[in-house]
Amino acid sequence: MQIPPQLQAQVDEAISHYPVSKRSASLPLLHLFQEHFGYISEEMIQWIAAKLELEAIKIEQIVTFYPMFRRQPAGKAHIRICRTLSCALAGAEGLKTTICEIAGIPPLRHANSAESPISVSPDGKFSIEEVECLASCGSGPVIMVNDDLYERVTAEEIPTILSKYR
Amino acid sequence: MPAPARRIPHPREKRMIFANIDREGYTPDIDCYLRHGGYAELKKAVTLKPADIVAEVKASGLRGRGGAGFPTGVKWGFIRPGETKPVYLICNADESEPGTFKDRYIIHQDPHQLIEGMIISCFALNVHLAYLYIRGEFPHGAKILENAIAEAKAKGFLGKNLLGTGFDLEIYVHRGAGAYICGEETGLIESLEGKRAYPRIKPPYFPAVLGLYMCPTIVNNVETLCHIKHIVKMGGADYAKLGKPNNTGTRIIGVSGDVQKPGYFEIEVGSITMGELINDFCGGLKPGRTLKAIIPGGSSAKVFRADERFKLKAKAADGSMVENEIGVLDIPLDFDTMAACGSMAGSGGVIVMDDTRDMVEVLNNLNHFYAHESCGQCTPCREGSLWMRKITDRILAGGGVESDPELLASVSNRIAGKTICAFGEACSWPTMSFVAKFKEEFAGKAKKQVPAFTPPEFTSEILTGAQH
Ligand SMILES: Cc1cc2nc3c(=O)[nH]c(=O)nc-3n(C[C@H](O)[C@H](O)[C@H](O)COP(=O)(O)O)c2cc1C
Ligand code: SF4
Ligand code: FES
Numbered sequence: 001m002q003i004p005p006q007l008q009a010q011v012d013e014a015i016s017h018y019p020v021s022k023r024s025a026s027l028p029l030l031h032l033f034q035e036h037f038g039y040i041s042e043e044m045i046q047w048i049a050a051k052l053e054l055e056a057i058k059i060e061q062i063v064t065f066y067p068m069f070r071r072q073p074a075g076k077a078h079i080r081i082c083r084t085l086s087c088a089l090a091g092a093e094g095l096k097t098t099i100c101e102i103a104g105i106p107p108l109r110h111a112n113s114a115e116s117p118i119s120v121s122p123d124g125k126f127s128i129e130e131v132e133c134l135a136s137c138g139s140g141p142v143i144m145v146n147d148d149l150y151e152r153v154t155a156e157e158i159p160t161i162l163s164k165y166r
Numbered sequence: 167m168p169a170p171a172r173r174i175p176h177p178r179e180k181r182m183i184f185a186n187i188d189r190e191g192y193t194p195d196i197d198c199y200l201r202h203g204g205y206a207e208l209k210k211a212v213t214l215k216p217a218d219i220v221a222e223v224k225a226s227g228l229r230g231r232g233g234a235g236f237p238t239g240v241k242w243g244f245i246r247p248g249e250t251k252p253v254y255l256i257c258n259a260d261e262s263e264p265g266t267f268k269d270r271y272i273i274h275q276d277p278h279q280l281i282e283g284m285i286i287s288c289f290a291l292n293v294h295l296a297y298l299y300i301r302g303e304f305p306h307g308a309k310i311l312e313n314a315i316a317e318a319k320a321k322g323f324l325g326k327n328l329l330g331t332g333f334d335l336e337i338y339v340h341r342g343a344g345a346y347i348c349g350e351e352t353g354l355i356e357s358l359e360g361k362r363a364y365p366r367i368k369p370p371y372f373p374a375v376l377g378l379y380m381c382p383t384i385v386n387n388v389e390t391l392c393h394i395k396h397i398v399k400m401g402g403a404d405y406a407k408l409g410k411p412n413n414t415g416t417r418i419i420g421v422s423g424d425v426q427k428p429g430y431f432e433i434e435v436g437s438i439t440m441g442e443l444i445n446d447f448c449g450g451l452k453p454g455r456t457l458k459a460i461i462p463g464g465s466s467a468k469v470f471r472a473d474e475r476f477k478l479k480a481k482a483a484d485g486s487m488v489e490n491e492i493g494v495l496d497i498p499l500d501f502d503t504m505a506a507c508g509s510m511a512g513s514g515g516v517i518v519m520d521d522t523r524d525m526v527e528v529l530n531n532l533n534h535f536y537a538h539e540s541c542g543q544c545t546p547c548r549e550g551s552l553w554m555r556k557i558t559d560r561i562l563a564g565g566g567v568e569s570d571p572e573l574l575a576s577v578s579n580r581i582a583g584k585t586i587c588a589f590g591e592a593c594s595w596p597t598m599s600f601v602a603k604f605k606e607e608f609a610g611k612a613k614k615q616v617p618a619f620t621p622p623e624f625t626s627e628i629l630t631g632a633q634h
Contacts, residue, residue: 017338019295020379024340026360031302031341058360065362066343068302080303084264085465085531086422086517132346132535133264133465134303137422137515138429147305
């Protein structure tokens, strides 16, 4: 694992935001690593724990608790689709099927399944995950592709949206 | 990214917090904010005594906009004057209650209004270190806020010796990572300490006494903190003239679901009814449809059935008590009436359902949410939320048995009031209210006649040891 100087600097900056307890930097550091490497590995957990002077279990514990952290890479473009009530009323379920078809992603397991809640296309370009309410309920159905939010998404728009990330 | 639909405010709205939302040419940078009179209230606040600001907030009658509706001035009053431990302020920007979408727009379009509200609040409460806990799914929002903080610092509104007052304050943005329970204030505090977001038991862990790092801590919602700025501007007494007694000010209502034009509206609390909201503000239902159900205050609020009637006590002009009967569409949107009708104004998220909706499917969607989001500390909540989900799964799959509605009611009744945090109520109220109010629909789907299941390896004899 190579930690580039820029990431190192971001790590140190993040830790400086918590003058009372370094442990508070656990989540920010995990975010920085996932943004940089795309997922969280065992080695990263060890590294972060050592940096924050914690036992590794303290970091592992939160990786397994917070749904946004993943233990394996997602697709180059990671799609989050809201499955909660307002979006469901606006047609999220059908939209999910369309996205999977067009992006070539195998059908998704449910978020409550014991397996990974993320499904990745064989070419590694796209992945999808069902998430809970994204706080855009008045403009559903909504999806996020990487960091970008799309509102009132229709099946017809999916090819155009996805083509931006191919 | 398609531009979000810009809405023209409805004439009956009173836009205070949302004054600049969707305004042509309004940008989130500090220069734009300053051009519109930004940070004037902070400059006023630092000339006041902190205790006087707290007194104005008390006088304003402001109630928290995060869900519980707790009076903000009373909460602030829990911080003792002359407190020797450091005091922290945390802005709750976790916005994750299904149906709620308001803080998002403040964060993305008018971040300095929030930062100014936070700085004034910190000054009033003698806070030198504050955090803004934002949900992980707002990556752009987090950057916008970080940028706003840096701008405010560069202009001397924040940081060491702000505005030359000798007062030091740092605010940092802290991102969550996809767990709903981080919105619960003690779960949020644990999360900010770098742990799993396991809510703490109250007592003794009231945040105002034992909060972040076991120090007194005030947790307030984004919208609540924005109001502080306007209270300083107007004075508590004048602010209290907005809305209704005990339900003062304005609040943002978000409508989603089966209406023609879903959206967000800022109104004086209690100034419009549910019917006006749905028909005048949201263009009514889709053609040919009729109203079936409304969830009035975020997904955790108990559902209203369209034909429900409520008997409300009110004081008549001569001081005697009279009883008025009203329907669902007559309910004014305020905290107290909503509670008197058996639900809650909660987070202001109204979800509307028409006659095409299957109530078992709707409840099942919510049960999936709660089963996924329980933190797992308390057995009734962890097991109960999953159990309720499995029962509605089973009914939808065609395997529902006659006793299922009763079983759902029984499980839900065994969660609320028996858990560490209010998620227990949040996850059981939907099931409790849906099953009670749409009994025939559940009974119509759960029809299999199957005797009660007794696992053979655990007969009552074995369990009591009787056969040995
Ligand atoms: C399960 C649960 C989830 C919550 N989620 C949120 C939330 O996303 N945002 C929020 O501001 N308050 C949320 N709250 C309420 C907070 O615990 C707390 O009451 C609130 O942030 C206080 O701020 P206020 O007094 O300004 O309303 C939640 C409460 C519970 C029990
Ligand atoms: S009620 Fe549920 S969410 Fe709250 S602490 Fe208990 S298990 Fe966790
Ligand atoms: S239900 Fe999808 S954004 Fe809220």
